Amino acid sequence: MAPLAWYLALAAGLFCVGLYAVLARRNVVTILMGVVLMLNGVLVNLVAFWRYAESGAADGQVFALLVILITAAEVLVGLALAIAMWRERGTAVVDDLESLRE
């Protein structure tokens, strides 16, 4: 089996690619895709630690399932907000939405 460090390094890579999307992209949909990638990295971490440290219990798998469900809820609300924003302002670029700063 591959060493635990390989899984953790891969999860770090996924998380950082998602972080780049959140920091550098302009479109709210692509930013949400970045958040999904970050949570994929978290998921790999959780399951890898469960498998290598505590595979007798089901805790790690349960936490992973809860993370998946929370991600689904978060993306649903995020996309709905983005659609509402599009209808209200006609833009999906986050740089154009500065009203909260005023």
Add this chain to the structure above:
Amino acid sequence: MGLQQILFIIFGTIALGAAVAAVVLRNAFHSALALAGSCLGVTGLLVLLGAPIVAGVQALVFIGGIAALIRFGPAPLREMTRQDQLGHNRWWWAGVVVAAALCAVIVWMVFGVGLDLAPDPAFIPSGSIEALGISLVSVEGFVLPLVVIVLILGVALAGAARLVRRQ
């Protein structure tokens, strides 16, 4: 190098390569396809780790739900990902620096600490599925957090439908 390690390299390359493609590509359709490919790679990794139920739920939610929703969802979503709405902001280089530095620090720590955890040789995937099922329905297990999360998901669904509904 064993079969599991070769499979790890294959699935890891798919997951990471498709993730980079998803955030770099300028075409929204290609980007959503790459996101689905990355999720597929992660699904393979989860199966390798002996968590087939988590892998199945992950594939259903992320590939079947989110990637399909982004690409084939309601008309406003397709309009929102037009070419003129995409692209990077002017601080994109700062994003590269922050993400690369964080990744380098984490990888350095992971390999520097020298984790000596070894997988349990007596692990049986079917046993873990049974333990997961019992844990999800047992009062001493995680039935309460699961109910709370399902309620949150239901409220999020209702709220999203209310937000999207035309006035």
